Every structure is written in C-alpha cells, then in structure tokens.
Amino acid sequence: MTADHRRAAVLCGIGTWLPPRVVTNDELARQLDTSDEWIRKRTGIRERRVIEPGMSTSVLAVEAGARALKSAGGADVDLVIVATTTPDHPCPSTAPEVASRLGLSGVPAFDLNAVCAGFVYALATAAGHIAAGIAERVLVIGADTFTTVLNPEDRTTAAIFGDGAGAVVLRAGTADEPGALGPFDLGSDGTGADLLIVPAGGSEQRGSGRPLDPADVHFRMDGQPVFRNAVARMSESAGKVLDNAGWRLEDVDRFACHQANARIIGAVARNLRVPEERFLLNVDRVGNTVAASIPLVLGDAAAAGELVPGNRVLVTSFGAGLGWGSTVLTWPELVVE
Ligand code: UT7
Numbered sequence: 001m002t003a004d005h006r007r008a009a010v011l012c013g014i015g016t017w018l019p020p021r022v023v024t025n026d027e028l029a030r031q032l033d034t035s036d037e038w039i040r041k042r043t044g045i046r047e048r049r050v051i052e053p054g055m056s057t058s059v060l061a062v063e064a065g066a067r068a069l070k071s072a073g074g075a076d077v078d079l080v081i082v083a084t085t086t087p088d089h090p091c092p093s094t095a096p097e098v099a100s101r102l103g104l105s106g107v108p109a110f111d112l113n114a115v116c117a118g119f120v121y122a123l124a125t126a127a128g129h130i131a132a133g134i135a136e137r138v139l140v141i142g143a144d145t146f147t148t149v150l151n152p153e154d155r156t157t158a159a160i161f162g163d164g165a166g167a168v169v170l171r172a173g174t175a176d177e178p179g180a181l182g183p184f185d186l187g188s189d190g191t192g193a194d195l196l197i198v199p200a201g202g203s204e205q206r207g208s209g210r211p212l213d214p215a216d217v218h219f220r221m222d223g224q225p226v227f228r229n230a231v232a233r234m235s236e237s238a239g240k241v242l243d244n245a246g247w248r249l250e251d252v253d254r255f256a257c258h259q260a261n262a263r264i265i266g267a268v269a270r271n272l273r274v275p276e277e278r279f280l281l282n283v284d285r286v287g288n289t290v291a292a293s294i295p296l297v298l299g300d301a302a303a304a305g306e307l308v309p310g311n312r313v314l315v316t317s318f319g320a321g322l323g324w325g326s327t328v329l330t331w332p333e334l335v336v337e
Contacts, residue, residue: 009127010173010179016066016166016299018049032155041312044262048162048287060165061143066104071335072169079135080109083118083142086240118291124184142291162287166295179332183244186325196320233324234316235271237301243328258317259283302336
C-alpha cells in the first residue's frame, strides 16, 4: 500500500470540562414526577452536570479550550470554531469572546450550530479549512448549557440533558498519520425540524407579530420518533463512512456515538452487529451534553485508558435539525489529563 500524503487535519490535543454541580436522578425526582429507576432503565443516565448562577456556555468553552491547547503544547492556533446551540447571546456569536479569553484576540472565530451533530460538523469544517490551506491549526470546541433552555416542568427532557464542554486541536498533517480525520459523512433532514425544537426566540416568532407564549421559549422533544431516527441515521452514516474509508466494521476498535441514551447506543450496536463492549459510554455520568457529547466521551475514554494510541475509532452523531455526521480516525499519541 502506498503512503497517503494528502494534506489532512490531524488530532493533536484534547481537553474537557464539566461544571462541578452534580444533579442525581434522585435530586430530579424530588422536583419532578420521575424516579431514579425510570431514568436509569430508559436512558442509562445516573447523573448529569448543571451550571450554577454566573456560568454560561463561554465559561465552559474557555475551560475546555484551555485544556485542549495545553494538551496540544501551545496556543498557536489560527482558527477557533465553537459548536453550540446555547450561545451566551443570540448576537454576537460566542466564539470571538471565547477566543479572546484564551488569549487569541485577532484569530478568526465563529459559532457553528448543528445541535448534537455540531461537533462532527465543526470537525469537518475545520478539516476543510486545513485541507484548503486556509488554516494550519484549529481549536474546535463543543460546548452547551442545554439545561438553560429546558422546561423545568418537563420530566422527559430534564432526565436526559446535562451541561458540559470538550475541545480538540487539529493541525495540518497528512492523511496517513495517526490522528488524521476523515473521510466524513454528513447529512440533514429538515422535515423533522419540529421533533426537537425551541419554537420561539428566533425571527419566525418575532416576525409573526404573535405574542410570545412562555411555553415556546423552552426546548420540546418528541422522544420516540427521535429515538428511531437516531438509531437509523447513526447506523446508516456509520456504514457510509466506513465504505468511504475502506474500513470494515471489524476494523473498528472503538465506536464513539453521540451520548443521548444508552438504549440508542445499544440499538446501534445491534443494528451493526457489533458487541456493545466496543461502544464508548459516559452518558451515565454526563447525560446528553449536545455539542460537547463527542469530545467528552473521547476525552473520558482516553483518560480512562479505554481508548489508546493505534485504536481505530468511528465517531457518529445525530441530533435536532435533523442532522447527523460521522468520521473515522486512528487514535494518536496525545497528552490527556
Ligand atoms: O440528542 C438527540 C436528542 N435526543 C434523543 O436522542 C432522545 C431520544 N429519545 C429518548 O431517548 C427516549 O424517547 C426518552 C428517554 C426521551 C423517553 O423514553 P421512552 O422509552 O421513549 O419513553 P416514552 O416517551 O415512550 O414514555 C413512556 C412513559 C410515558 O408514560 P405513559 O404515557 O406510558 O403513561 C411517559 O409519560 O414514560 C413516561 N415518562 C416518564 N416517566 C418517568 C417520560 N419521561 C419520564 C420520566 N420519568 N422522566
């Protein structure tokens, strides 16, 4: 086989951060009509992290970003992308402020909103910038404080979402190096937009002249069709990205799926006929952290020694939009906290 010297984005740093406050299922059950048993059985989640007053998405993003830069050995990046659906403000985007707080004023920085698929979309965007020669080193952060858009009376969404952030640094390298990302498979289906939605707060509601219904400022989810779509889309996308990469299912050592519900991950494993042990899992401790989900599960697994250099990894995610995305990489030598 000849070496592949095409210019590619190579993973060279990773960092994660969770707000310190832990909310257990029992604590939720004291406020809502739910139980630890229901949540564990239906989702696999035991606890999640939640921000405290004074915190916001940028705070989490800066903490994770700083750790990723340290892991990469320095802050010399020339692009910052923050994947988030819960920016600090509707305008401006959160990334410039995050970049400045990381000592990166002057560096181009923008937000990317693809909800739970946001981190994989941001990786693809960063990889495209690197492949095109627009950037050499990119800080990609996935950060969300989804608990700030939940309806406090909705037991279903309260049970599954949590706050968190994860980040990686990508550098220009070649496609045959460990850590090289790609190919990618990305997709969307806007006919499912209503399945996961915050109805108000955007131009549609503001432009309609309709008075604001307080119930519409919160996130709503139609759980069962979302569950079915998550399983189908991640399974299909995983198959496509493997075909594009020329890998077989048995070549994959670790599957890093979007962490929304352990039952979804189990169903993807059954669909693909892959033992569940090869699927990384941290949803039990963090819940669904939206754009932070993929870097958090990768960072946690690397720190725990469940993901080691040389492992072939398939990353796949799915979320509101609907949107989904997958990629593959061979896990490189990294400094992990
Ligand atoms: O990141 C991508 C976005 N999100 C997802 O991927 C989430 C996808 N969906 C899911 O994970 C699951 O659909 C849920 C975890 C949200 C719900 O689990 P489910 O097994 O699909 O439950 P269900 O919606 O069919 O509800 C079953 C019952 C209902 O009661 P009845 O109608 O049978 O009396 C619900 O009202 O469970 C009830 N229920 C709860 N009970 C206790 C719903 N949420 C709760 C709760 N505690 N937290």
